[in-house]
Amino acid sequence: QKEVEQNSGPLSVPEGAIASLNCTYSDRGSQSFFWYRQYSGKSPELIMSIYSNGDKEDGRFTAQLNKASQYVSLLIRDSQPSDSATYLCAVNKNTGFQKLVFGTGTRLLVSP
Amino acid sequence: DGGITQSPKYLFRKEGQNVTLSCEQNLNHDAMYWYRQDPGQGLRLIYYSQIVNDFQKGDIAEGYSVSREKKESFPLTVTSAQKNPTAFYLCASSNGRSPYNEQFFGPGTRLTVL
Numbered sequence: 403q404k405e406v407e408q409n410s411g412p413l414s415v416p417e418g419a420i421a422s423l424n425c426t427y428s429d430r431g432s433q434s435f436f437w438y439r440q441y442s443g444k445s446p447e448l449i450m451s452i453y454s455n456g457d458k459e460d461g462r463f464t465a466q467l468n469k470a471s472q473y474v475s476l477l478i479r480d481s482q483p484s485d486s487a488t489y490l491c492a493v494n495k496n497t498g499f500q501k502l503v504f505g506t507g508t509r510l511l512v513s514p
Numbered sequence: 515d516g517g518i519t520q521s522p523k524y525l526f527r528k529e530g531q532n533v534t535l536s537c538e539q540n541l542n543h544d545a546m547y548w549y550r551q552d553p554g555q556g557l558r559l560i561y562y563s564q565i566v567n568d569f570q571k572g573d574i575a576e577g578y579s580v581s582r583e584k585k586e587s588f589p590l591t592v593t594s595a596q597k598n599p600t601a602f603y604l605c606a607s608s609n610g611r612s613p614y615n616e617q618f619f620g621p622g623t624r625l626t627v628l
Contacts, residue, residue: 445619446604492617494614499545499611501572
C-alpha cells in the first residue's frame with residue numbers, strides 16, 4: 403500500500419463545473435496536508451494547506467479533511483481551462499519535522 | 515523579490531561526470547530540501563537540512579551529496595555513482611521545523627544524462 407494514494411486520472415470536467423480531487427493516506431498519525439498544483443514542465447505551486455478535520459475554503463478552492471477515514475480532498479468550483487494541471491497531494495508524517503510524502507498526482511483537464 | 519532560485523534550468527551530463535545543481539533562497543527559511551521527480555512517480559526526498567552545517571539523508575540519497583554552509587544555499591551534487599540521474603530536480607524550503615510549515619519550491623533543474 404502506498405503511503406499517499408491518488409487516482410492518476412485524467413479527470414475531465416467541463417468549464418464551470420466542480421472538480422473533485424481525492425487523496426488517501428496510510429499513516430494515521432499524519433498531522434498536516436497540502437495540495438500543490440503543477441503545470442506541465444513546471445515546479446509544484448502550493449495552493450492549500452489543511453490541518454484540522456472539516457473544510458477550509460480559499461477562493462474557488464476548498465480542502466476537506468477527514469482524519470478518521472484518512473482522506474483529504476480538494477474541490478475546485480467554477481473550473482476554468484487554466485485549472486488544467488496535475489494536482490499533488492502531500493502529507494506530513496508525524497516524524498517531528500516537516501517531511502512530506504507526495505502522491506503521484508491527479509491530472510485535471512477542464513474543457514471550454 | 516523573495517523566492518527560491520535554481521540553476522541551471524537545463525543540464526546535460528555525460529556518463530561518469532559529477533554535476534552540481536544550485537539552489538538559493540532569500541526567504542530566510544531555516545529548512546531546505548532536495549527532491550527528484552520522475553514521470554509517473556511522486557516527488558521523492560533526496561536530502562534535507564534543518565539548519566546550517568547540518569543535513570540528513572532522505573529516502574533516495576545514494577549517489578548524491580549536499581552541503582549547507584550558508585543559510586540561503588543548499589547545492590546538490592549528482593555523482594557518477596547515481597545510476598539513473600536523468601530526472602527533474604526540485605529544491606524547496608520551509609520556515610522552521612514544525613510539521614505545519616509550508617514548503618515552497620524553486621523552478622527546478624532538468625538533468626539529462628547523455
